[in-house]
Amino acid sequence: MSQQVLVGTRASALALTQTGHVADALAAAGGLAVETVRVRTEGDRVRASLATLGGTGVFVTALRDALLDGRCDVAVHSLKDLPTGPADGLVVAAVPPRADPRDALCARDGLTLATLPAGARVGTGSPRRAAQLRAARPDLDVVDIRGNVGTRLGRVRGLDGTTVATGRHVGPQAPHPGVATDAPRGDLDAVVLAAAGLARLGRLDAVTELFEADVLAPAPGQGALAVEVRAADAADDTPLAAALRALDHAPTRRAVVAERAVLARLEAGCAAPIGAWGRLDATGALTLDAVVAAVDGSRVVRLGTHGPAPDDAAADALGRRLAEDLLAAGAADLAPLGTTR
Numbered sequence: 614m615s616q617q618v619l620v621g622t623r624a625s626a627l628a629l630t631q632t633g634h635v636a637d638a639l640a641a642a643g644g645l646a647v648e649t650v651r652v653r654t655e656g657d658r659v660r661a662s663l664a665t666l667g668g669t670g671v672f673v674t675a676l677r678d679a680l681l682d683g684r685c686d687v688a689v690h691s692l693k694d695l696p697t698g699p700a701d702g703l704v705v706a707a708v709p710p711r712a713d714p715r716d717a718l719c720a721r722d723g724l725t726l727a728t729l730p731a732g733a734r735v736g737t738g739s740p741r742r743a744a745q746l747r748a749a750r751p752d753l754d755v756v757d758i759r760g761n762v763g764t765r766l767g768r769v770r771g772l773d774g775t776t777v778a779t780g781r782h783v784g785p786q787a788p789h790p791g792v793a794t795d796a797p798r799g800d801l802d803a804v805v806l807a808a809a810g811l812a813r814l815g816r817l818d819a820v821t822e823l824f825e826a827d828v829l830a831p832a833p834g835q836g837a838l839a840v841e842v843r844a845a846d847a848a849d850d851t852p853l854a855a856a857l858r859a860l861d862h863a864p865t866r867r868a869v870v871a872e873r874a875v876l877a878r879l880e881a882g883c884a885a886p887i888g889a890w891g892r893l894d895a896t897g898a899l900t901l902d903a904v905v906a907a908v909d910g911s912r913v914v915r916l917g918t919h920g921p922a923p924d925d926a927a928a929d930a931l932g933r934r935l936a937e938d939l940l941a942a943g944a945a946d947l948a949p950l951g952t953t954r
């Protein structure tokens with residue numbers, strides 16, 4: 614008889630696709646009867662801006678509770694939403710191969726960061742994105758927005774399904790499932806979203822520019838998933854434990870360990886204006902770029918490092934050293950570090 618496995622997920626379209634991929638991969642490993650169960654999180658319930666929600670873990674706590682009390686056996690998180698601290702009784706048993714970690718501009722009329730007109734309204738709920746956008750283009754009007762990917766895209770004029778000239782709807786206007794219908798539509802010139810989320814939802818068509826880390830460094834862990842289970846289940850000699858080991862991708866894990874070490878050493882969470890991007894080359898060397906920015910964009914500290922990272926501990930040490938260098942360069946004067954746990 615195959616082992617029964619309940620995979621918990623948030624109910625957003627993005628979470629459902631991400632969980633679907635993991636559930637399929639676990640099922641393909643064999644010996645598992647995989648089912649998904651939906652869990653509502655504080656991040657879905659509360660409409661306040663991400664900046665005011667502040668603390669880490671708004672998207673994560675409910676899934677962890679569901680794991681701990683047995684409503685599910687596996688939780689799939691966006692790694693960038695996962696607090697850096699360990700969770701009692703739980704382990705990240707697999708980090709699957711990463712998607713594109715970059716942020717993407719989704720603008721009307723094919724506009725890019727360089728060609729957006731002065732004063733253009735650009736939506737993001739992320740202090741990290743807002744800070745780097747303002748640093749690159751101080752004239753932009755950065756607008757704080759919330760909502761899932763479909764809702765955010767719908768706020769961009771020309772991407773909202775209305776014609777620019779008349780504002781009249783073209784074609785049937787049934788929004789994608791889960792898109793809030795009360796949000797304003799077409800009131801922005803652009804939004805910034807993770808390329809990985811857009812790719813998973815089949816909306817890369819909306820992307821007008823992909824940002825390299827020297828312009829808009831991604832969030833630590835962006836584009837990667839974390840597959841979390843009860844610690845005992847990862848250690849077991851079971852079909853589930855074997856499937857999780859097969860799903861884990863060591864180069865991705867090592868890169869995100871380094872990125873998250875920067876965040877941990879700076880005592881910051883996923884709502885802090887901090888970016889980090891690590892990648893491993895074929896020789897096992899890790900290149901790591903990081904940024905700390907003042908949210909108003911007035912000051913930015915960018916630093917990079919490169920070194921051997923034969924294992925996760927070495928990657929963690931590399932990330933912590935880069936964080937020390939950021940602190941030495943004045944990072945603590947820019948951002949409210951040590952307050953966003």
Ligand SMILES: NCc1[nH]cc(CCC(=O)O)c1CC(=O)O
Nearest residue numbers: 691693806807809810835836837
């Ligand atoms: N904070 C929400 C969130 N968490 C993960 C992603 C995208 C997917 C990923 O980074 O893996 C998003 C949406 C976004 O930032 O555009």
